[in-house]
Amino acid sequence: MPELFAQVILPLSLHGAYTYKVPALLQNDIAPGKRVIVQFGKKKMYAALVLSLSSEMPEEIEIKEVQQILDEHPVVLPENFRLWHWIASYYCCTLGDVFRAALPTGLKLESKSKVFLTGADTQVEISDNEEIILRQLEQDVCLLDDFQRKLGSNFSYAALKSLMGKQLIYVEEKVNAKYKPKTESFVKLHPEIDSEKTLNEKAESLKRAKKQLQLLYHFCSATNAFEPDQVIEITKRELLHGTSFSPSLVKELDKKKLLKEFRKQVSRIEEEKIDQVSINLLNKYQEKALAEIKSEFENKQVTLIHGITASGKTEIYIHLIDEILKTGKQALYLVPEIALTTQIIQRLKNVFGNKVGIYHSRLNSQERVEIWEKTLQFQQEPGKGYQVVLGARSAVFLPFSKIGLVIVDEEHENSFKQFDPTPRYNARDMAVILGLQNNAKVLLGSATPSYESYYNALAGKYGLVNLFKRHSEMQLPEIIVSDLKRAYKRKEMRSLLTPDLYELMETALEKKEQIILFQNRRGYSPFVECFTCGHIPKCSNCDVSLTYHKYKRRLSCHYCGFSYQLPDKCDECGSPEIKTRGFGTEKIEDEIKQLFRNARIARMDLDTTQSKDAFSKIVKNLEERKTDILIGTQMVTKGLDFDHVSVVGILNADNLINFPDFRAHERAYQLISQVSGRAGRKYKRGKVVIQTSQPDHPLIELIQKQDYQQALNIQFEERKFFKYPPFFRLIKIVVKHKNIDTVNRASNQLAKLLKEYKHLIVMGPEFPLISRIQLWHQKEIWIKIDKKLNLDLVKSGIVESAKNVKKQPSNSNCVINIDVDPY
Numbered sequence: 001m002p003e004l005f006a007q008v009i010l011p012l013s014l015h016g017a018y019t020y021k022v023p024a025l026l027q028n029d030i031a032p033g034k035r036v037i038v039q040f041g042k043k044k045m046y047a048a049l050v051l052s053l054s055s056e057m058p059e060e061i062e063i064k065e066v067q068q069i070l071d072e073h074p075v076v077l078p079e080n081f082r083l084w085h086w087i088a089s090y091y092c093c094t095l096g097d098v099f100r101a102a103l104p105t106g107l108k109l110e111s112k113s114k115v116f117l118t119g120a121d122t123q124v125e126i127s128d129n130e131e132i133i134l135r136q137l138e139q140d141v142c143l144l145d146d147f148q149r150k151l152g153s154n155f156s157y158a159a160l161k162s163l164m165g166k167q168l169i170y171v172e173e174k175v176n177a178k179y180k181p182k183t184e185s186f187v188k189l190h191p192e193i194d195s196e197k198t199l200n201e202k203a204e205s206l207k208r209a210k211k212q213l214q215l216l217y218h219f220c221s222a223t224n225a226f227e228p229d230q231v232i233e234i235t236k237r238e239l240l241h242g243t244s245f246s247p248s249l250v251k252e253l254d255k256k257k258l259l260k261e262f263r264k265q266v267s268r269i270e271e272e273k274i275d276q277v278s279i280n281l282l283n284k285y286q287e288k289a290l291a292e293i294k295s296e297f298e299n300k301q302v303t304l305i306h307g308i309t310a311s312g313k314t315e316i317y318i319h320l321i322d323e324i325l326k327t328g329k330q331a332l333y334l335v336p337e338i339a340l341t342t343q344i345i346q347r348l349k350n351v352f353g354n355k356v357g358i359y360h361s362r363l364n365s366q367e368r369v370e371i372w373e374k375t376l377q378f379q380q381e382p383g384k385g386y387q388v389v390l391g392a393r394s395a396v397f398l399p400f401s402k403i404g405l406v407i408v409d410e411e412h413e414n415s416f417k418q419f420d421p422t423p424r425y426n427a428r429d430m431a432v433i434l435g436l437q438n439n440a441k442v443l444l445g446s447a448t449p450s451y452e453s454y455y456n457a458l459a460g461k462y463g464l465v466n467l468f469k470r471h472s473e474m475q476l477p478e479i480i481v482s483d484l485k486r487a488y489k490r491k492e493m494r495s496l497l498t499p500d501l502y503e504l505m506e507t508a509l510e511k512k513e514q515i516i517l518f519q520n521r522r523g524y525s526p527f528v529e530c531f532t533c534g535h536i537p538k539c540s541n542c543d544v545s546l547t548y549h550k551y552k553r554r555l556s557c558h559y560c561g562f563s564y565q566l567p568d569k570c571d572e573c574g575s576p577e578i579k580t581r582g583f584g585t586e587k588i589e590d591e592i593k594q595l596f597r598n599a600r601i602a603r604m605d606l607d608t609t610q611s612k613d614a615f616s617k618i619v620k621n622l623e624e625r626k627t628d629i630l631i632g633t634q635m636v637t638k639g640l641d642f643d644h645v646s647v648v649g650i651l652n653a654d655n656l657i658n659f660p661d662f663r664a665h666e667r668a669y670q671l672i673s674q675v676s677g678r679a680g681r682k683y684k685r686g687k688v689v690i691q692t693s694q695p696d697h698p699l700i701e702l703i704q705k706q707d708y709q710q711a712l713n714i715q716f717e718e719r720k721f722f723k724y725p726p727f728f729r730l731i732k733i734v735v736k737h738k739n740i741d742t743v744n745r746a747s748n749q750l751a752k753l754l755k756e757y758k759h760l761i762v763m764g765p766e767f768p769l770i771s772r773i774q775l776w777h778q779k780e781i782w783i784k785i786d787k788k789l790n791l792d793l794v795k796s797g798i799v800e801s802a803k804n805v806k807k808q809p810s811n812s813n814c815v816i817n818i819d820v821d822p823y
């Protein structure tokens with residue numbers, strides 16, 4: 001047999017692929033995209049991913065062998081690898097980094113993964129190697145690392161994987177994950193009952209236990225026992241549903257060896273029986289937009305739809321998806337995490353039934369593996385796999401085999417960007433690459449497109465379609481700008497409300513209409529201050545003031561979680577007079593309760609939506625009009641349609657506009673128009689009040705006129721002048737270390753090296769707004785890059801310089817992060 005070599009990606013931050021020899025025994029089974037067990041370093045074993053195979057002898061002298069193959073079918077497809085390569089090169093990271101970001105934990109088997117017993121008692125055969133693992137786990141939950149150490153050569157990855165397949169164990173990434181697989185009670189005939197005859201004989205003994213006998217017959221008829229179409233097992237829930245049998249009867253029948261009750265792991269992804277509804281007819285404006293999109297697609301791979309809020313973009317997406325599914329291809333529909341509400345999920349499931357998978361970060365690892373596998377399954381068994389996936393950012397990594405359409409809704413949202421860890425990718429941009437690589441069409445949609453995408457559209461790179469009519473003749477809301485300074489000066493403020501907002505709220509409540517109040521800060525007040533000496537308590541790990549949470553009476557850091565009880569006296573001078581400053585959602589709630597005593601008030605922010613169902617409960621209450629006033633952060637702005645909200649209040653627009661960031665104006669515009677869009681749906685014209693102390697600010701005027709175009713023009717002038725995107729590219733480099741001197745030295749060295757590249761504009765190093773997070777000091781260097789330059793060359797120069805700085809012994813342990821297209 002000729003020799004065969006496998007190039008594999010290890011789940012480590014290493015550049016390039018590593019080569020292993022494939023033993024003759026495994027040559028038939030090995031294939032790119034399958035996971036294999038290899039040894040790396042002295043002793044450690046890893047589940048690596050086969051990238052490619054070749055018969056060419058590599059140059060290394062010592063070459064190790066692939067130990068085992070874990071998968072029957074590839075879990076990653078060749079076309080997926082193309083995207084991985086692009087990410088690694090574009091975002092300056094390694095293939096190992098991409099591997100770690102792309103695969104769900106359950107498929108990764110990293111050394112830090114934790115292994116648990118599921119507690120299910122399926123009656124399956126267990127091999128010796130599997131038995132060893134189970135016995136170890138009976139004592140304690142184990143890290144994969146520990147297994148290797150404790151069991152030595154007795155540990156086998158194949159056995160581990162087989163146990164996962166038998167659903168006896170599961171793997172989680174986070175140490176304190178609360179997730180446990182869902183198990184459910186099932187009932188079947190007792191194994192000793194092998195024919196109808198034995199059943200009847202044994203049933204004789206039940207003569208006096210009438211109820212038990214009835215249940216037994218009920219079981220037989222529910223499962224068609226001994227008929228050709230017999231169902232072997234059914235869930236206990238289903239068996240007892242709609243009957244008066246008590247669950248203990250099943251136990252009795254189990255004792256008498258007539259039935260057998262057992263627990264089994266079940267999918268959490270409920271395959272509900274959905275009555276598919278036909279899709280909505282489009283209104284004439286949507287019809288026109290759809291036709292325009294299709295005509296743009298004829299010669300453009302990517303098209304941007306600029307459609308105002310409530311213009312019904314979702315309906316257009318659904319029509320496009322429907323058409324692509326009919327051609328046998330797959331569709332990916334990306335939305336920001338917080339827009340993944342039951343409203344949109346339900347809408348899609350109603351139309352596409354069980355063809356739809358949903359993929360987001362609130363799923364546990366087992367659920368994610370299920371979605372991954374069903375997306376793969378589409379290649380082999382199109383009827384069973386997912387043809388459409390609705391998902392957040394990470395869904396762009398799913399193993400699509402026949403992608404035909406990618407939709408990115410709310411494409412301007414910065415939550416498509418992954419900040420940490422590397423790869424710091426933007427899923428919107430990756431969606432575009434995914435489309436280009438697979439000849440799939442890409443539709444970006446937004447009411448307020450990102451300036452990058454709009455620029456691409458103006459430049460003719462993307463198609464552009466406008467949709468400026470709201471569905472069913474709804475009007476855009478009227479925007480009222482309310483002067484905070486004047487209201488304070490005239491002493492007209494009602495707590496945090498200007499008279500404009502207060503009066504509108506009063507009228508709305510009288511008419512039983514609903515109200516949304518927006519403030520982009522949670523907690524009670526962003527900081528507290530000593531009235532006597534001016535001392536402001538700060539986090540001891542981070543360079544930020546502590547936010548006061550009144551309900552818990554605690555000061556807490558929103559960056560590291562550090563918190564302590566609000567002190568009675570100032571830490572510095574002992575004065576008891578500690579005052580709260582500024583206001584967050586919690587304080588608004590407090591104040592509004594005082595002002596409108598009869599109103600039913602709810603709050604939606606990170607603090608009130610911690611528990612699993614809290615978010616949907618708040619939404620439901622609003623939908624059912626059990627809430628009159630909803631107060632919230634960004635969370636209230638996305639993906640929610642409420643029909644009776646007539647007033648929206650933005651309590652303080654100043655901190656949005658004045659934020660020190662080159663995107664601040666773009667973002668303020670987007671955010672305010674998104675929140676405003678919640679007003680006046682299916683209702684008469686809604687009203688929005690923007691409270692600001694800068695009513696004459698040009699941006700506020702443009703927001704009031706809802707003139708996206710003009711706001712963009714002004715920003716374009718500025719960005720061109722100051723060399724910012726979309727006219728220049730940006731790369732941000734963050735240098736971190738626990739020692740501030742090291743940060744200063746290393747960042748200066750790096751900046752000096754970078755400045756040798758004369759064509760680059762290098763700014764900094766400088767301390768960012770928050771210069772220390774979780775005890776790590778940090779400095780930033782920003783690089784502006786002319787779009788005419790060869791980006792690959794620029795990047796390799798940057799990567800090289802960073803390596804050189806890190807290499808110096810005095811900079812050891814220094815972290816240097818490269819962020820391409822930072823947000």
Ligand code: ADP
Binds near residue numbers: 307309
């Ligand atoms: P957008 O995403 O553009 O803000 P949506 O797609 O959420 O707008 O549509 C706004 C509302 O109008 C939704 O409640 C939606 O169900 C309704 N709607 C839009 N188009 C139609 C249509 N063609 N038929 C029925 N209802 C529609």
Ligand code: ZN
Binds near residue numbers: 531534535570574575
């Ligand atoms: Zn003090």
Ligand code: ZN
Binds near residue numbers: 557559562
């Ligand atoms: Zn902190």
